[in-house]
Amino acid sequence: MPADPAASSQKAIRYAPVCPDCRGQWLQLNGSCPECGGCVLQPVPLAHHIPCAGVFEAPEGLAAVERCPKCRRRDVADSDHLEAVGEVYHCLDCSAHFPEPVMRLYCRDCDFNHRFADVGFEVIRASSQAEGPVDA
Numbered sequence: 001m002p003a004d005p006a007a008s009s010q011k012a013i014r015y016a017p018v019c020p021d022c023r024g025q026w027l028q029l030n031g032s033c034p035e036c037g038g039c040v041l042q043p044v045p046l047a048h049h050i051p052c053a054g055v056f057e058a059p060e061g062l063a064a065v066e067r068c069p070k071c072r073r074r075d076v077a078d079s080d081h082l083e084a085v086g087e088v089y090h091c092l093d094c095s096a097h098f099p100e101p102v103m104r105l106y107c108r109d110c111d112f113n114h115r116f117a118d119v120g121f122e123v124i125r126a127s128s129q130a131e132g133p134v135d136a
């Protein structure tokens with residue numbers, strides 16, 4: 001009896017992104033600015049002041065908020081009325097603010113961030129096992 005349950009036609013495969021320029025497979029997911037495509041991004045926490053439902057950026061963190069820009073109360077950081085509700089991103093290249101970075105794939109070989117639409121995906125078959133027919 002063969003002990004390997006995966007020894008039949010079931011082969012593990014994975015999809016691998018392939019660089020459109022150099023065909024390299026060392027691609028890494030990278031967030032980028034939707035305005036200029038820059039990748040030097042700074043996440044900025046968003047604070048939610050629960051009593052007035054104000055949402056605003058807190059670049060120094062929630063504990064450093066001195067007052068709510070919406071209702072102008074000053075006791076916000078000490079109270080438990082402030083909660084974190086995600087973050088926005090600042091592009092340090094063009095100083096745009098945006099809620100979600102655009103995902104790109106960074107190729108280590110080209111040193112370039114490719115758009116998803118440009119990157120091809122190839123099926124890579126697991127090659128740890130022998131490729132030939134398995135003895136019955």
Ligand SMILES: [Zn+2]
Nearest residue numbers: 033036091094
């Ligand atoms: Zn930018």
Ligand SMILES: [Zn+2]
Nearest residue numbers: 049052068071
């Ligand atoms: Zn407020």
Ligand SMILES: [Zn+2]
Nearest residue numbers: 019022107110
């Ligand atoms: Zn490349």
